[in-house]
Amino acid sequence: MxxxxxxxxxxxxxxxxxxxxxxxxxxxxxxxxxxxxxxxLDNQVDMNTVEQRINYYHLLTNVINTGVEGDVVELGTFTGQCAALFGKVITDSGSKVQLHVYDSFGVSFKFKGDIENKLKENFTSAGLPLPLIHKGNFFDTLPIELPEKLCFVHIDCGFGGNAEEHKEVMLHCLNSVYPRMSPGALCVLMDYNDPAENGIMPNIAPGVKMACDEFLTNKPETITALYGNSYLHAYFRKV
Ligand SMILES: C[S@@+](CC[C@H](N)C(=O)[O-])C[C@H]1O[C@@H](n2cnc3c(N)ncnc32)[C@H](O)[C@@H]1O
Structure with missing residues (x-):
């Protein structure tokens, strides 16, 4: 599609x-x-759909307005297409919540240039304060550089590796953030494809569902798939 x-x-x-x-x-x-x-849409260039942006707006607004404790983190930020939206929601709500972003900035997709600079430029040109940038491999920066408490997590770490490699990275991200998520905090998982919910859609990142389903086994949280048009995502809320 x-x-x-x-x-x-x-x-x-x-x-x-x-x-x-x-x-x-x-x-x-x-x-x-x-x-x-x-x-x-080109999934090497466009990192989200309009429908997903609407979902992000409502999900992040929900945790801010209901006073869930902690900061906002994004694991896999690239040039900040999602992060700038998170920054805008935080700024417009007048919240004191801090946005942290994590990336090695080592995967360029089709982008030519300095990815971290482009991220900063995107925030500046949108009139937003820069997020706290944690540059490095997740296996070095997580969980050590995470804030104590989290109210909202976005995991978007597709890098073109095979499903097993992607699953390992996802599991490391989930194991790192889960204990710090406050009750009521949300974790949004880019590329989570549930065919039961979405019908037959191209599964560009099967490692995401593999990791999440394994991770949530024996935990009280359950995944909710969201409509995102041709890109997929889902979330769970910390009990
Ligand atoms: C699909 S992009 C993120 C897109 C971003 N959320 C946006 O809205 O523009 C995935 C990012 O995850 C990062 N990434 C993947 N595995 C990583 C790892 N092990 N450590 C650090 N960054 C990683 C890549 O560098 C890449 O920038």
Whole structure:
């Protein structure tokens, strides 16, 4: 399933049968001088969907408004597409919660340039205070550099490795954050694909479900899958 969105150029060309239609609409948009084009989502470039951003907004607002104790952390930040949204929600709510982000900044996907600088630039250009950046491999930074208490965790550590490798990283992340999550805290898991909920969708990161399902065995928490259009995610709330 492809996911299209309206954007400003430069834009990618659409594949398959839709290509002529998209080309036609884009021609119309150009003729009308709108400055917008239809572009296909690219999972090497676009790290979340509009639907997921709406989910993040409501989930983070929920823990802030209900006074769940602790800070916000993101494990796997890249250039900060999700983190900037978290920063915006925190700032707009007037909360004193601190945002911490963790990444080795060693996976470039299609990005050319300094990833950490781009992350800082994204916050600055959005008028947001910089998050606390914890640079390094999770196996070195976690759990030692985590705050004592957490109210919201986003784990998004896809790096192109195989499912078993991804599962190991996910398990290390979950084992690190879980004991520090306050009662009522939320943990959102990017790429968690539950076919029972989502139907048949491409499973780009099977290691996430493998790790989470194993981790939550014999724990009171259960996973809730969320609609995210062509990208998937899910969350659990600490009992
Ligand atoms: C899909 S990207 C994160 C996208 C990000 N959440 C966003 O909104 O832009 C995954 C990130 O996880 C990081 N990562 C994966 N495994 C890691 C590890 N073991 N230690 C540190 N960072 C890791 C990669 O460097 C990469 O930047």
């Amino acid at each position: 492809n996911n299209y969105f309206i954007t400003k150029p430069p834009y990618a060309s659409a594949p398959g049968k839709l290509a002529p239609l998209i080309k036609f609409i884009n021609k119309g948009l150009r003729y009308l001088d709108t400055g917008y084009q239809i572009q296909e």
